[in-house]
Amino acid sequence: MNFKLKKNAKILVFSTEKISDPAIDMAGLLKLHYPPTVYTITIPCSSGIKPAWILHAYEKGFDGVFIAADGTDCIFGESCTEKTGKVVSMTHELMKSKEIDTARLRMAALCSVCSEAFVKHIRSFNEYLLKTLHSDS
Numbered sequence: 001m002n003f004k005l006k007k008n009a010k011i012l013v014f015s016t017e018k019i020s021d022p023a024i025d026m027a028g029l030l031k032l033h034y035p036p037t038v039y040t041i042t043i044p045c046s047s048g049i050k051p052a053w054i055l056h057a058y059e060k061g062f063d064g065v066f067i068a069a070d071g072t073d074c075i076f077g078e079s080c081t082e083k084t085g086k087v088v089s090m091t092h093e094l095m096k097s098k099e100i101d102t103a104r105l106r107m108a109a110l111c112s113v114c115s116e117a118f119v120k121h122i123r124s125f126n127e128y129l130l131k132t133l134h135s136d137s
Contacts, residue, residue, distance in 0.1 A: 009035065018112075
């Protein structure tokens with residue numbers, strides 16, 4: 001695949017239904033623009049993400065995966081951020097073993113009104129991925 005032809009990276013976002021989903025929805029309502037090649041999957045809690053899901057996304061052609069974590073606002077417990085961090089660490093180890101750049105996985109805690117922060121994270125991630133993909137081709 002010739003990455004130089006890409007205008008936007010294909011990014012999969014794992015978003016939580018009670019916390020980060022409302023922020024992402026609000027970004028659309030406010031017409032805050034981010035790449036149209038961002039796809040979201042809604043989950044109950046970010047700590048429930050499986051490393052295999054993330055690796056599967058790369059196998060299916062996603063350039064990056066972004067976890068919109070609940071942070072301390074998680075309705076399932078205060079240790080959500082810690083547990084999600086462990087998922088990211090485990091996934092990084094698997095990514096290294098498969099020679100996948102670990103920077104292609106990002107996580108940030110987003111609150112339900114953090115639309116601008118979400119857009120900023122995604123734009124920055126998109127730019128990073130495009131720069132990285134250009135240098136690798």
